[in-house]
Amino acid sequence: MRAAAKEPVHTDRQVVFENVSKFYGEVLGINRVSLSIPPGITGLVGPNGSGKTTLMNLMVGLLQPTRGTVRVLGIPTDHPEELFRHVGYSTQYEGYPPGFTGYQFVESYLRVHGLPRAESEALAWKAIERVGLTEAAGRKVAGYSKGMRQRIKLAQAIAHQPSVLILDEPLNGLDPMARAEVISLFRELADGGLHVIVSSHILHEVDLISDQVVLLNGGYVVAEGAIEGVRDEMEEEHPAQVLIRCQKPSLLASRVFENDHVVEARIHEDGKSLLVRTRDADRFYLMLNQVILDNDLGVETVMPTDADVNAVYQYLIGGNGEKS
């Protein structure tokens, strides 16, 4: 099922896949992927083996598509000289040049970009500071914790100040404090107009940070777009659920049932909540405002219960996406 199919937009501001397939021999990596990723934070979501890393590696030319084309900001992925002025990628691979400190690791590859020494040093320190590793920068990477290694890889990916930042499972191994800081950094970068493309197999994590999502399963894109939009596309097959906690749930139930898009209204056991299922959430919320105003219902909360990426994923592939 493809909940939010779109024709790819040919623009120099987007990451565009056109009918891309990648096979490893006879093994499917991804198949017939057409999508365009706009600026902002995009979450690539799917269980392990769903094709997230393949999709990311195709974006940067570490893999070549078997069929189709990939362009990043209009640049073909086999033009590294131009591409990597604009793209930074933090991979999942755990490999570092032997004997290097965190600072040497970041600075050395900036020199490989062709930057002069003074500029490389300044950019390296700036990136290291942004990921909060200044004090550990002089220590060897081999002695870093998993979370520190994630952050030094992130520093290396952002050091040359790319326009497109691709991050493969960047929150793995981070403690809650570091996780919050890194998510805040992603938001800051995205608000500045960057593409931040983040993969994760933890759905609620992506739900928290993403402006839009690409849901993958078995090498196919099963849905893409803003999570609300994806959810709206599914309302016919899976009506939206809204929980309303109020003083008069019975009255509310009778009023909402007057609308043909409401397919179910069930009063909770505690007698203080009403669970409504509707095929048109937008019309429902408009109607609900009017009912509240007309009837003085004393509403405490109105909460969608299946509008997050986890619920969407469950509807689409029947799993929670957290298992490999």
Next chain:
Amino acid sequence: MSEIVTRSESVRTAARSDKGALRRRQLGAIIRLELRKSFFGGRGIGLYLLASLPLVIPLMMWIRLQFHEESPEDIAATTTAFAWLFQYFILHFLIFLGCVLVFGNVMRREVSDRTLHYYFLTPVRRELLVLAKYLTGLIATSTVFGLSTIITYLALYLIQPNGAAFLLRGPGLGHLGAYLLVALLGCLGYGAMFLAFGFFFRSPIIPALFLFGWEFLHSLLPPLLKQMTVIHYLLSLCPVPLSEGPLAILSDAPSPWVAIPGLLILAAALVAVSTLRVRRMEISYEED
């Protein structure tokens, strides 16, 4: 954030300004990084040990002279001894093995360390990366084996009573220059060969063994096949010709005007093949 955008633009503008200068800076940066990663640390030990082996010969001769009252070899015998040492040990064995060790692992080691993607994610043409890695290997091997040749040569002659005179007033330094040229060309040719093997074979050991046998037995090959060995051209440039044994099939040695350009063309062709391979190379560490 505005600061970031401004800075980033300055980086891009600088990159666009002069592509030639940019590529030279990139080439220099990769060579420095590679030297540091592979030759200034523990990973260079194998190469240094190989290169230090010939020094054992003059050391043993010096020790023998200290403890036995034997007359030292004459200059002619030393010249022949060094020719044997250089042609059959340093060139045939040490430089060959050193090149397997260095050039055969140019890409392989990056894959086993899972660090190749860092290079592939920089704005550097992959062809330039291969060239830089080849030049790094060439700098390292030719420096190490060149120094080893110089020290061994000087030590062998300087323990002789007339050695200094042979070096300063005779053909000694000329011979040394020729040996250094051969060592450099050996690193150049074998290096390019093992660099290319690294792109075609998962392990360089099997092709290296085959090539070693082919090169070692070159004296037994008919003239046409001799021309398909690297050693045939290298030996022709050595200042002291040696007998190749009773079973050797004799053939005309190529002139330096053929041997030197021939080796340079071979190396250039093999490096070009490697750059073609790297353009389509994919990263899949899991399979390795």
